[in-house]
Amino acid sequence: MQVEMKPVIRVEKTKNSKISQVDFSNLPFGKVYTDHMFICDYKDGQWQEPKVIPYQNISLDPSAKIFHYGQSVFEGMKAYKDKDGKVWLFRPLENQKRLNISSKRLAIPELPEEIFMEGLKELLKVDKNWIPQSEGSSLYIRPFVFASGNGFHASPADKYTFIIACSPSGSYFAGKVKVLIEQTYSRSANGGVGYAKAGGNYAGQFYPTQLAVDKGFQQVIWTDDTSHEYIEEAGAMNIFVRINDTLLTAPTSDRILDGVTRKSILDIANDMGIDVEVRKISVTELVEAAQNGSLKEMFGAGTAAVISPISGFGYQDKTFDIPELKNSYAEQFKKHITDIQYNRAQDKFGWRYEVK
């Protein structure tokens, strides 16, 4: 057997834990940070010593390329604590791989799997007490890489910083979600960076989303930038549609993020014997289905938002309501996936990953 090599991670613990100041029964999303963070710098062509250190500010030269050229990628994961206090991740290697897919497109050096995984595990051990145990709460985990090298020349940086920060969090959306099917703005181009979790993809969505919020919606459903006729995904969720009993979702492409929740739902649905179609979904089809009553459900799927039922959608000047359904697919999928995540059910797909 080959010798397994693990990076040595230096751990420096905080002397002043903030944990007693946190109200774990009333957690916002992504606003409270744990006592530590994992950090690893890249310079001189290689990743440097990985460390767990007290959560602290980052100091950068004003010419650091992150400020100017948006050269950054990130991931979103969660850690779950079961009733026995055991800690679980959900398909973490999918996030590790996707981070590198994103990095490659953004000309950021890829990060070795061992640094990502060992850093993550070490951080979760040190901040274990921060992982909430209550229903609907979890530890949101944010791995990210950004250009920390300097210069006003529009070209890749020579230094990068990888950090994992964590936030005990409650739910992402407060209440029901109504979406607007976008007909003017776009999230991504053919041949662009839409499939990457690149920082700039998100900032570009803020203004159109604000316009939608002003009209009474919570999220935008992005459409293709050529015709605005095919629905793609939402700001931080892939989108599923149920027409009669068939579950539909758009195929991933270079414009759409290949969501871990999305692909898990597809596996669960197939396993449940649900009729699944991965294909383009046109707005025309969606509107017709809403009008003739065959549109039974719409929901978003993503790590942060889990499964978010959509209660209606706007298209041009009309709004279409989607009546609430008993025993919906959304409800069933949510139960299935969270039961696996919180170690309340059998894990037949082998998705759970214990941190110990």
Add this chain to the structure above:
Amino acid sequence: MQVEMKPVIRVEKTKNSKISQVDFSNLPFGKVYTDHMFICDYKDGQWQEPKVIPYQNISLDPSAKIFHYGQSVFEGMKAYKDKDGKVWLFRPLENQKRLNISSKRLAIPELPEEIFMEGLKELLKVDKNWIPQSEGSSLYIRPFVFASGNGFHASPADKYTFIIACSPSGSYFAGKVKVLIEQTYSRSANGGVGYAKAGGNYAGQFYPTQLAVDKGFQQVIWTDDTSHEYIEEAGAMNIFVRINDTLLTAPTSDRILDGVTRKSILDIANDMGIDVEVRKISVTELVEAAQNGSLKEMFGAGTAAVISPISGFGYQDKTFDIPELKNSYAEQFKKHITDIQYNRAQDKFGWRYEVK
């Protein structure tokens, strides 16, 4: 007459100037920074006290949204010193306005003109000795705004920081520029953020540009993302083509930056009586013109690169050379525009702006 109001700018000067360490006869582009910077924070719904302070690091929480969501915009300007030591800007209000156009699209609060202009002038007065006087050198000026507020929720920040930093700089490109007409990747989407100087637009170009560099080109010419059939612009320059004696450039759109150099060239060309067409330019047309000899020139135009003659282009697997031309349009425009910028010629358009 109305009373003119100017923001009061607090100035704190450095005690340790770095200027004696700089070799002004051999300046790189954007790598050496002056002694001071202008800074103004936005919080609680308004811009705070503007200050000129010693050039220094910025300290940010790891959850600052700039690291995660690419919420940033920037500008690029230059200050020129004439032979009498007077300091000039070129159409600075165009940059000020464009910064706000960019900010709006990125859901960043707009910055009042007075803060931008007074801050810029104050900074240039304090760092006046840093403005190079030698031919081909100038002080590159980088105003930028970024999301300094915190949170892992993908939504606009509640705090922003505006900074102007300056760098005495030499030329942007070393030597001749050969470009690759991109047929796979894209810079921007219809309805996207391509017309904004948004950070994320630049990071997205790095990887395709690296691939082009590996093939022996210096820059990519972006094409529309639907057909890759119309040429749009380059990484940090608008593109002009001369076919016979007609000067062509693509119209600006929501995918193309409305360059200050581009529009100045158009005015100069019209004034010189050159035949100008602002219209879509197809790759087919360009290739045909290269083949039949009617393609006389191609050049990029931008603040950083000024006018950069293009010596050839790649398209699919072919390379087309553009033979050097005596008394080219590029040469003439470059002389015209730099003569205005360095106060060596009459300024009939009223573009020069003295800093005193």
